[in-house]
Amino acid sequence: MGLFLLGLAAGLLIIVPAACFIARRAVCRTKNAQGAKRDSERLRALGRLAGGLVHEIKNPLGTMVLNLGLLREDWSKPRDVKEKRALSRVEIIEKEAKRLEQILDDFLAYVKGKKPELQEHQVAEVIDEVLDFFGPQARAKKIEVRTNYAPHLPKCLIDRDLFKQALINLLRNSQEAMPQGGELMIRAARSNKALRIDITDTGEGITPENLGKIFDAYYSSKKAGTGLGLATTRRIIEDHGGTISVQSQPGKGTNFTISLPGKD
Numbered sequence: 001m002g003l004f005l006l007g008l009a010a011g012l013l014i015i016v017p018a019a020c021f022i023a024r025r026a027v028c029r030t031k032n033a034q035g036a037k038r039d040s041e042r043l044r045a046l047g048r049l050a051g052g053l054v055h056e057i058k059n060p061l062g063t064m065v066l067n068l069g070l071l072r073e074d075w076s077k078p079r080d081v082k083e084k085r086a087l088s089r090v091e092i093i094e095k096e097a098k099r100l101e102q103i104l105d106d107f108l109a110y111v112k113g114k115k116p117e118l119q120e121h122q123v124a125e126v127i128d129e130v131l132d133f134f135g136p137q138a139r140a141k142k143i144e145v146r147t148n149y150a151p152h153l154p155k156c157l158i159d160r161d162l163f164k165q166a167l168i169n170l171l172r173n174s175q176e177a178m179p180q181g182g183e184l185m186i187r188a189a190r191s192n193k194a195l196r197i198d199i200t201d202t203g204e205g206i207t208p209e210n211l212g213k214i215f216d217a218y219y220s221s222k223k224a225g226t227g228l229g230l231a232t233t234r235r236i237i238e239d240h241g242g243t244i245s246v247q248s249q250p251g252k253g254t255n256f257t258i259s260l261p262g263k264d
């Protein structure tokens with residue numbers, strides 16, 4: 001049973017990256033052919049195809065992660081060196097399988113290209129909802145999370161779930177940029193008719209030569225990064241008729257500015 005699972009997991013560890021690589025190449029080719037102009041319709045069609053494949057892979061992968069977890073628990077008290085070695089291998093495969101799940105989830109979020117279902121919202125309330133669950137985990141990592149919302153903010157037409165996803169990608173990056181802890185500030189203010197949101201961290205910052213690459217799909221400076229977070233965030237914000245920009249100082253921190261069209 002153990003050996004069978006290990007073999008199955010090992011096979012998957014080869015198949016999934018290969019499938020992702022092919023899908024990724026397809027996305028990159030589309031991007032080059034289009035030049036700077038993004039053809040979201042074509043990307044959507046490609047997304048549907050790749051998304052189908054990724055879903056097919058996700059189901060058996062989920063079963064595997066579950067069973068690897070059970071196997072790890074069964075072997076949690078190794079009786080000899082051989083069992084200890086087996087346990088450590090199961091742990092490695094489980095970790096890598098979970099990473100594959102993350103890669104597939106990020107890929108799906110990027111290619112899905114779901115059209116926003118817009119509803120009028122007070123965006124500060126949506127930010128607070130995200131912070132309700134993000135805040136505690138950030139504080140546990142010695143990150144002080146603060147907000148500052150100006151009065152009389154304009155309401156905006158947003159797809160709540162998509163906007164939350166865009167925000168979470170930014171917050172996660174800030175958290176990852178402050179491994180020793182730091183400060184995360186989220187401000188919202190009116191800028192003419194638009195809503196301006198600033199997300200500022202005191203993390204490691206981004207060098208000027210990397211600053212131009214961070215929104216590119218698959219650009220990542222992290223060992224285990226997928227490089228799809230900011231590409232997804234930008235697509236979501238632009239699908240809302242908004243913009244996102246960045247300023248950063250290496251060693252000091254980074255500030256992302258989102259501008260969303262206001263409703264009133």
Ligand SMILES: Nc1ncnc2c1ncn2[C@@H]1O[C@H](COP(=O)(O)OP(=O)(O)O)[C@@H](O)[C@H]1O
Nearest residue numbers: 173174177214220221222225226227228229230
């Ligand atoms: N707040 C931040 N501070 C420092 N670097 C950042 C920040 N946000 C993004 N980056 C840089 O942009 C890259 C791309 O981010 P992203 O698209 O989310 O991919 P990933 O997080 O998987 O690397 C990161 O690898 C990192 O180099």
Ligand SMILES: [Mg+2]
Nearest residue numbers: 169173229230
């Ligand atoms: Mg990220």
